Amino acid sequence: MNILVLNGSPRPQGNTRQMVHAFAEGAGKGGHKVEIVNVCEKQIGGCQACEYCHSAGKGTCAQKDDMGEVYELLKNADMLVIASPIYYHGISGQLKCTIDRFYAAAYPVKPPRLKKAAMILSSGAPDVYEGALYSFHGDFLDYLGLENAGVFTAWGSQNGSPEKLEELRKFGESL
Numbered sequence: 001m002n003i004l005v006l007n008g009s010p011r012p013q014g015n016t017r018q019m020v021h022a023f024a025e026g027a028g029k030g031g032h033k034v035e036i037v038n039v040c041e042k043q044i045g046g047c048q049a050c051e052y053c054h055s056a057g058k059g060t061c062a063q064k065d066d067m068g069e070v071y072e073l074l075k076n077a078d079m080l081v082i083a084s085p086i087y088y089h090g091i092s093g094q095l096k097c098t099i100d101r102f103y104a105a106a107y108p109v110k111p112p113r114l115k116k117a118a119m120i121l122s123s124g125a126p127d128v129y130e131g132a133l134y135s136f137h138g139d140f141l142d143y144l145g146l147e148n149a150g151v152f153t154a155w156g157s158q159n160g161s162p163e164k165l166e167e168l169r170k171f172g173e174s175l
């Protein structure tokens with residue numbers, strides 16, 4: 001499978017990125033091709049709700065920024081992984097901007113090969129995932145009709161622990 005990971009953490013050695021890399025290592029071992037986009041290193045503006053994509057643009061976005069790379073990767077992705085630290089009970093703002101720009105990618109039809117989605121979340125406290133999971137279920141599983149491949153969370157000392165990273169590696173390898 002071609003797996004596209006959208007990582008919403010700005011921290012180069014951060015907890016989310018460690019989990020993403022463990023996942024990618026496992027998935028690579030399993031023979032999958034993993035592309036990681038660190039959205040905080042990109043210039044990706046928020047959706048302007050101009051409706052160009054839903055009218056004259058026919059599914060293309062009026063904004064010409066780094067989201068173009070994501071749109072290209074989405075065309076060939078079989079699986080999408082949404083990875084983020086929890087910020088104020090939701091995903092990071094940079095990742096939210098990226099996801100809002102799916103407004104163009106999911107119109108008039110969803111990315112053709114996309115079948116599965118997974119979520120990776122890191123937080124300081126436990127039980128803070130409802131906001132992110134509401135979006136994952138509503139937007140990716142229900143609206144885009146993707147299969148739930150798994151949800152992985154780490155809080156407090158679970159972050160960066162060998163056990164957690166092994167869980168992510170095994171998940172990647174199992175796909």
Ligand SMILES: Cc1cc2nc3c(=O)[nH]c(=O)nc-3n(C[C@H](O)[C@H](O)[C@H](O)COP(=O)(O)O)c2cc1C
Binds near residue numbers: 015085124128
């Ligand atoms: C702006 C900001 C908001 C945060 N909000 C929460 C929160 O609401 N709940 C929580 O448990 N942790 C919160 N945290 C802590 C991060 O989720 C946590 O440190 C996470 O492991 C960071 O992941 P990273 O290392 O991949 O960036 C917040 C951190 C920041 C910087």
